[in-house]
Amino acid sequence: MQPSRLSPSRDRRSPRTARAGMRSRAAGFTLLEMLVVLLIAGILISLASLTLTRNPRTDLNEEAQRLALLFESAGDEAQVRARPIAWQPLAGGFRFDVHTEDGWRPLRDDLLGPRQWEGGVTGVAITYPGGDDTANRLIFGTEAVDVPVQVTLFSAAGRATIVGTGTGRFEVR
Incomplete structure (x- = not known):
């Protein structure tokens, strides 16, 4: 029996394809991350715009x-x-x-x-x-x-x- 070129423990994609996939994941934000950032920005803006008046x-x-x-x-x-x-x-x-x-x-x-x-x-x-x-x-x-x-x-x-x-x-x- 001749051993297979790709062993089961190795990724079936070529190294070039694997690097491209990692690059595309690291290049952007997920929708959840964007929503969290927008929520924090909204809270900070509302706090900054609140005018606290003294008695x-x-x-x-x-x-x-x-x-x-x-x-x-x-x-x-x-x-x-x-x-x-x-x-x-x-x-x-x-x-x-x-x-x-x-x-x-x-x-x-x-x-x-x-x-x-x-x-x-x-x-x-x-x-x-x-x-x-x-x-x-x-x-x-x-x-x-x-x-x-x-x-x-x-x-x-x-x-x-x-x-x-x-x-x-x-x-x-």
Whole structure:
């Protein structure tokens, strides 16, 4: 018996045909692979296009917290400089002024320089407990003890009140 040229363990195709078959399988993607890629791309695009909006009430409270900390810093600065410092709300923002021999001058430093409102603030009311009048500025004196005050910030989301106890500390309510 003469042995066959092709043994059962070997591929019945020629080496050239076998290589061509492997090349054609490796050259493309299957339908399932394409669907998975499209699904992942769709999820990523939808996540990227989602616009997460913050709660306007949270923005207002954060602006009130920032302002309360600035008030405390302004009170400390007035004591260090031995000159009164005033906070004045403006259209679209606020500024701090220092009292000099020539009158009130705007502060231009990084901490107490003029700023624009954040948090959607549309209005401000400054009131002193026990008084019916509203003031147009808040003055921080050179002494550690001051008059209690309330500063209310208004926005479309509501209002936030900053309460100064007269001891140099301010808290948001």
